[in-house]
Every structure is written in C-alpha cells, then in structure tokens.
Amino acid sequence: MTPDVKVEPSSVAMDEIWTVERVKALGVMTNVETAAQILGIGRTVAYRLAKDGEFPVQVLRIGHSYRVPVLRLLELLGAEEG
Numbered sequence: 001m002t003p004d005v006k007v008e009p010s011s012v013a014m015d016e017i018w019t020v021e022r023v024k025a026l027g028v029m030t031n032v033e034t035a036a037q038i039l040g041i042g043r044t045v046a047y048r049l050a051k052d053g054e055f056p057v058q059v060l061r062i063g064h065s066y067r068v069p070v071l072r073l074l075e076l077l078g079a080e081e082g
Contacts, residue, residue, distance in 0.1 A: 020079040026070050032059065035068035039076070 018038045026034065032055070036046030039056060049055040050066045057072035074080040 020074070020077065023070060023073055023077070023079070028070060029060075029067045030070055030073070032066040032068060035059075035073055038073055 016037070023038060032046050032050050033043055035055075035057065036043060041049070041056075046055065047066070050059045053059075055068070057076050058069055060067045060069070071080060
C-alpha cells in the first residue's frame with residue numbers, strides 16, 4: 001500500500017452491517033463501492049487502491065468499471081464455501 005493512503009473503517013449504520021449471508025446474496029460479482037463498504041474502506045480510498053492494484057482482494061477491470069469477485073471477499077472474511 002502506498003504510504004499516503006489511509007484506510008479507516010467507514011461509518012456504517014447498524015442496519016447496514018454486512019453479514020456473510022448478505023455478502024453471499026450479492027451473487028458472483030459486486031462493485032468496488034460495495035466491496036469497500038463490506039471491508040470498511042472509504043469510497044475514495046477504495047478506488048485509489050483498485051487503480052493502484054492494491055485493493056485487499058482481486059479487482060477486475062471491465063471496460064470503465066471495476067468489479068470484485070464475491071468469492072474473494074468471502075475468502076478474505078474466512079467465510080468461503082468448502
């Protein structure tokens with residue numbers, strides 16, 4: 001990670017807590033903003049990390065969009081299916 005990037009937990013309301021079941025319900029892919037919220041990373045920092053190839057999980061560049069495989073999020077959270 002670059003030294004000038006500060007990663008802090010985002011302020012998520014209690015009804016916005018991401019459970020494993022809720023993450024699994026996202027399907028195969030999600031966007032960087034959702035992945036960042038799940039990981040407690042702010043939007044601006046998340047896009048900077050994705051652009052620099054330093055996001056905590058795999059990020060795919062598809063056209064002008066970034067997509068995050070949900071399986072990679074689940075693996076990071078220790079909740080992947082066997």
